[in-house]
Amino acid sequence: MDYQFAAIEQKWQKYWAENQSFKAEANSDKPKYYVLDMFPYPSGAGLHVGHPLGYIASDIFSRYKRLKGYNVLHPMGYDSFGLPAEQYAIQTGQHPAVTTETNINTYRRQLDQIGFSFDWSREVRTSDPAYYKWTQWIFMQLFNSWYNLETDKAEPISTLIAKFNEAGSADVKAAKDEDTRNFLPTDWAAFSEEEKQVELLKYRLTYLKESTVNWCPALGTVLANDEVKDGFSERGGFPVEQKKMMQWSMRITAYADRLLQGLDTIDWPEPMKEMQRNWIGKSVGASVKFKVENSEKQIEVFTTRVDTIFGVSYLVLAPEHEWVAELTTPEQKADIENYIAQTKKKSELDRMADAKTVSGAFTGTYVVNPVSGERVQLWIADYVLAGYGTGAVMGVPSGDQRDWLFATHFNLPIIQILDAQKDINVQADPTKEGKYINSGFINGMEYKEAVAFLNQWLEDQGVGKAKVNFRQRDAIFGRQRYWGEPIPVYFKDGLPYLLKEEELPLLLPEIDKYLPTETGEPPLGRAEGWKYEDRYEYELSTMPGWAGSSWYWYRYMDAQNDSEFASKEAVNYWKDVDLYIGGNEHATGHLLYSRFWNKFLKDLGFVQEEEPFKKLINQGMIQGRSNFVYRVVDEEGRGTNTLVSAGLRKDYKSIALHVDVNIVENDVLDIEKFKAWRDEFANAEFILENGKYVCGVEVEKMSKSKFNVVNPDVLIAQYGADTLRMYEMFLGPLEQSKPWNTNGIEGVFKFLRKFWRLFHNEAWEFTVSDAEPTKAELKALHKIIKKVQDDVERFSFNTSVSSFMIAVNDLTDLKCNKRAVLQDLVVVLAAYAPHICEELWSLLGNKDLSTAQFPIFNPNYLVEDEFAYPISINGKMKMNLNLSLTLEQDEATVAVLANEQVQGFLNGAAPKKIIFVKGKIVNIVV
């Protein structure tokens, strides 16, 4: 029979499902290997051709590892809480659970027909109560923990209480809020229960705090910083404003240093690590307090160059700094207010574009440099950000270019502080070289000494200390929306208390409408009679999107467990994810939060590994490739009924229209389908080039409105899943972003057919011979065995597809239909094109390809006696010459020079030198 991909693929997909062929063993003597994909949010649009790219790669890797004798865990699930289903619910009244279920079914159908080897018995859905029970449970562990800076790990809150009982708060070194109280053990004992709870909340790893949040009135919800772009919501593009509210936060900053250090231990793409480093934004420096003249106030600044403190010639506050009004003198009041008004008007974008312009205003107030005793002016300027550090900086014009510009613009002094500083009247010189001058008691010191000395001095005097500052803030954990995990907390006397563990899961209540209440409370406020013990108000926020995805890889290890998030045995066996494949858009979201929760769970002894994802690969984005037709317009600019082919468009006045890429092949329009596509084009006329209508092309985001979405279903119907899988890999390196095009898919399909034909005679009857393979056949086989092995291990899937083509071309030329060769070839190709291979495997009389062994590479088959040496003269390749590979330099040189053709090229010139690299090249230098 000819290659009937549809029947073959259905048959084996059914077989795999019925036999649970890819179920990971809970216990095994085989080494474990955990291959994870970033699980999808099941959106209503279903999968497009870009989604499966990473899944195909991970599937090939998983199947390969199984053939190599590993016990592979390769699961899939759904990140099924999220905003789109809720938005849809608001519009239609349909419960998000229903929408989600429908979408999941579509996803599952689409995934199944690509033939993935997922272990579906371990499927998870973050919106399933059996799953979010454990998300809530982790929240409770966080609530019940604090971060001990002495042991550098999280500990149960009970150890903190013990410390308070014993020694009060003095010796406690903890990651905590800034407004903690100092108390003695006796004070602690005297605190009321409420006072104790208030104090403990300042130490818990998840805590309530009044914070400024990004409030989006249109969406009725709070957004994370990464969900806001330039003052508008990333989703929907609605305006976002700042609003103060009590919010649950996660004390991720406690882990900032470990999150940073851990990056050095994991095999991730460098750009990803770099993004996380920048996001965490560690800077080492000092905080210094400047006393305000004629006031009790002290302004704290953060600096990374405490050594330059004698060069301070002014201080700047952010315009939003809360003390600005208070510290402005009456004479300067108008100036300052005017400046603040101006800053407010500037949007974030303007402020960015304006980065070069110097602006600011003098408050009229002076502050005192605690080190030198000098009085300097206090200014405000919008180059200082309220949200970073303390919202105040010291200006050192000789050492910082921005400060230099500011000082020059406003005529403030520029003080040289190092003898090595050059040209400071032209620009700042941030050098750390040389010895300090004009710097009081650090004069004559060098950088390192000065920093250490100053830090100690500041601390001794109580006016500052060495400090590490992070850009990263604690993560806000509450969302004012419905479709998320309820937070397992109720309020008594205004204080939060946890539910009991056995009361989990706290189920999402039913509500009438998925909108905030009339009083502005979150949607959960609509749930009637939803009270803890019928009296206490539950927390009405739900968890953010990243909650459920911050630990899901552990649930796959033991997905059905009802008494633990995953059993100790399962966690001890699977440990961590060996290979994680997903997009780089999660660099500072999911991947950071997951590492945070993982470290926390490790601290409490629930998991084994400090880092959850050993190796990470980012698959590139598949962009859309839009096609255009060009409608000729008349004098008045009205569209006519005529369309002109792209190559001739310069001769006409025309407008470009998106055309559905599914009726275009190799950029040539299928005119009949086009006429049927839209009524308005039913009678269109075409100006053709070379008898064809050629469409224009542009690379854009894949989107419905651009008619450039390619649905895998269509391609599978036309070519089959095996072709789709191989074609997606053939497109280019996995990590590279590329526009989708179907131009080469025929070639891959032809390859599979050619492969199929190796096993069949002219009449398409299955025929293999049991004859001994020839040397050439074995060579072709072992070349591909080695190639695939090497390629898969370095995730170079595109090159192995090419090599498969070469192998099949070679074997076709050799007319090889020998079982001894083809049977191994089937196994080698199985990870890429599993359906056709499984069929051929069974036609060869075997059972269950998933239990086969990857063929062992034998280098002896590749050994050559001869090599066609490229002979180059002065590095230019001239000809090839067959020489025995046993020849060493001397004999080879003789043989080369004896050759007539070589002599012809030399044309009488005497070789100065002959380079001979065995098995590689001969280069004659003349």
Added chain:
RNA sequence: GCUGAAGUGGUGGAACUGGUAGACACGCAGGACUUAAAAUCCUGUGCCCUCAACAGGCGUGCGGGUUCGAUUCCCGCCUUCAGUACCA
């Protein structure tokens, strides 16, 4: 600006450790089969000079360098993409 990645035929891309640049595929051109088309098969296909062949020259973003030999290493620049942005 900073950080990171990348720049190779008409196109996607290959060349893994400095050793034959353009594998494999698409497209295109020509041919076979066919009444014809599709499918299939065969041949050719980096550019320039040449009717063509032979031979030659050029060629991996640009300019230099190291080397017998550079897509690969070094220096300087340009462009594109991604992230980030007055971070004190």
